[in-house]
Amino acid sequence: MNERRPVEDWATDFDHLSDEWANHSPDILADLRQRCPVAHTERFFGAYLVTRYDDIDELSHNTAAFSSRITAVNENHPDNIKIELPPITLDPPEHSPIRRALLPAFNPREVAAIEPWVAEMVTRLLDDIEGRELVDGALDFAQLVPVELMGKMFGVSAAMGPQFRTWVDEFLKDGQVDIEIARKASREVQAYFADQLDQRREQPADDLVTMVLNAEAVEDGSSRPFSQRERIGALFVLMLGGIDTTWSLLGSALFHLATHPADRELLVNQPELIGNAIEELLRFYSPVTIGRYINEDAVVGGCPVKAGERILLSFPSANRDETHFDxxxxxxxxRAQNRHLGFGIGVHRCLGSNLARMEMKVALEGWLARFPRFELAVDPAEIRWTVGPVRGPRMVPLRILA
Ligand code: HEM
Structure with missing residues (x-):
């Protein structure tokens, strides 16, 4: 448990790092959308929380007032947050040269090329589960898929998987509540990627570390190599972005199908619906909530917001906004109309969306073909959800049915 001062009113004292938020944020957000679409808290040195679709859309496009320099909203004072994770922590005009250099590795052709490897990996993970009656859909499957894939794409040893899981947890979950944990993980990740970059300097390979080593930012018609800090930061953000998000969504998908037999049967009987289903799961179980630093006084949804504080963009809440979704x-x-914001919107829109969609598709198709019948082995109310910028079920105990 994470011991914190209880929230008095979510509109004026919200605490998005509390267990209550983690476990009940959809209800809290539904209430705020109606009652107070731009909430505030004195916690975290002052922060706002934006819950309506149109406000989040507008704010995401106003990069002058709302900077990505700081995307974390936690107990660490904004002046003390120095972490650089390009492109996610860059604003225009510095943002685009870095993003453009990374994009080709995640285009549809590259993603299609790695799909057969993902299918084999998923088959191997399902083989390991086969024959068991009780399985943890999160720990035994959902968490392993993106960890193995990112390890493969980075070109590092598969034995690094558990270490990647630990770093992601330390940085994005425990570290949000205890800053020292995040700092320790951050130092270790940076040292690890510095070493990997040294190794690729000696021996280049066909992998993301080599791609980032040789990446060039094109600015004003001329190009320059990435600095070492940019290289390490880019690899770090790809690790964070590539792992935790997808495992959270895949865990949520298994939770959903285990608790909604009609939806499970629909996908088993009509596998062609998988693409549509993934978009709906992205809408409903959107894992990511991210912050901005307020550069200048502004107005959001009719509410004045103060420079120097931070502001959280709740994509999960935008995706339940009744003015945009029936x-x-x-x-x-x-669902036919589904312009969800699960991958964000504006210049920072998810760079890995093609990869994430492919992973979700291969993993869910594989699972449903192997285990068409399964149910939650505990009461749904017992499922605990993670604290931090990425929300997903900590465990999904499943009973595989014959
Ligand atoms: C279901 C899976 C995923 C979800 C829900 C998701 C969600 C998001 C969201 C909401 C943003 C926007 C952040 C902002 O506005 O500040 C984002 C950005 C980003 N994502 Fe993802 N993501 C997923 C998978 C991935 C994968 C697989 C990768 C790469 C391996 C990745 C890499 C990134 C990067 C690098 C950015 C920053 C882009 C930029 O600043 O230009 N994501 N993601």
Whole structure:
């Protein structure tokens, strides 16, 4: 448990790092959307929380007032946050040269090329589960898929998997509440990627570390190599972005299908719906909530917001906004209109969305073909959800049915 001062009113004293938030944020957000669409808290040296779709859309495009220089909203004072994770912590005009250099590695052609490897990996993970009646869908499957894939794409030893899981947890979860944990993880990750870059200097390979080593930022028509800090920061953000998000969404998907037999049967009987279903799961179980630093006084949704404080963009809340989605609190795997913000919007829109969609598709198709019948082995209310910028179920105990 994470011991914190109880929240008095979510509109004026929100605490997005509390266990109550982690476990009940959809209800809290539904209330705020109606009652106070731009909430505030004195915690975290002052911060706002934006919950409506249109406000988040507008704010995401106003990079002059709302800077990505600081995306974490936690107990660490903004002046003490020095971490550089390009491109996610860059604003225009510095943002685009770095993003453009990384994009080709995640285009549809590259993603299609690695799909057969992902399918084999998923088959191997399912082989390991086969024959067991009780399985943890999060620990035994959802967490392993992106960890193995990112390890493969970085070109590092598969034995690094558990260490990657630990670093991601320390940085994005425990480290949000205890800054020293995040600092320790950050130092270790940076040293690790510095060493990997040295190794690729000696022996280049066809992998992301070599790609980042040789990456060039194109600015004003001329190009320059990435600095070493940019290289390490880019590898770090790819690790964070590539791992925790997808495992959270895959865990949520298994949780959903285990608790909604009609949806599970629909996908088993009509596997062609998988693409549509993934978009709906992205909408409903959106894992990412991220912050901005307020550069200048501004107005959001009619509310004045002060320079020097931070502001959280709740993509999960935007995705349940009743002015944009019919029956937003229902999962409809065949939903036709679905312009969800699960991957964000604006210049920072997810760089790995093609990869994430492919992973989700291969993993869910594989799982449903192997285990078409399964159910949650505990009461749904017992599932605990993670604290931090990426929300997903900590465990998904499943019973595989014959
Ligand atoms: C279900 C899986 C995923 C979800 C829900 C997700 C969500 C997001 C969101 C909401 C943003 C926008 C952040 C902002 O506005 O500040 C983002 C950005 C980003 N994501 Fe993802 N992501 C996923 C998977 C991935 C994968 C697989 C990778 C790469 C391996 C990745 C890499 C990135 C990077 C590098 C950025 C920053 C882009 C920029 O600043 O230009 N993500 N993601």
């Amino acid at each position: 029956n937003p609190d229902e999962v409809d795997l065949q």
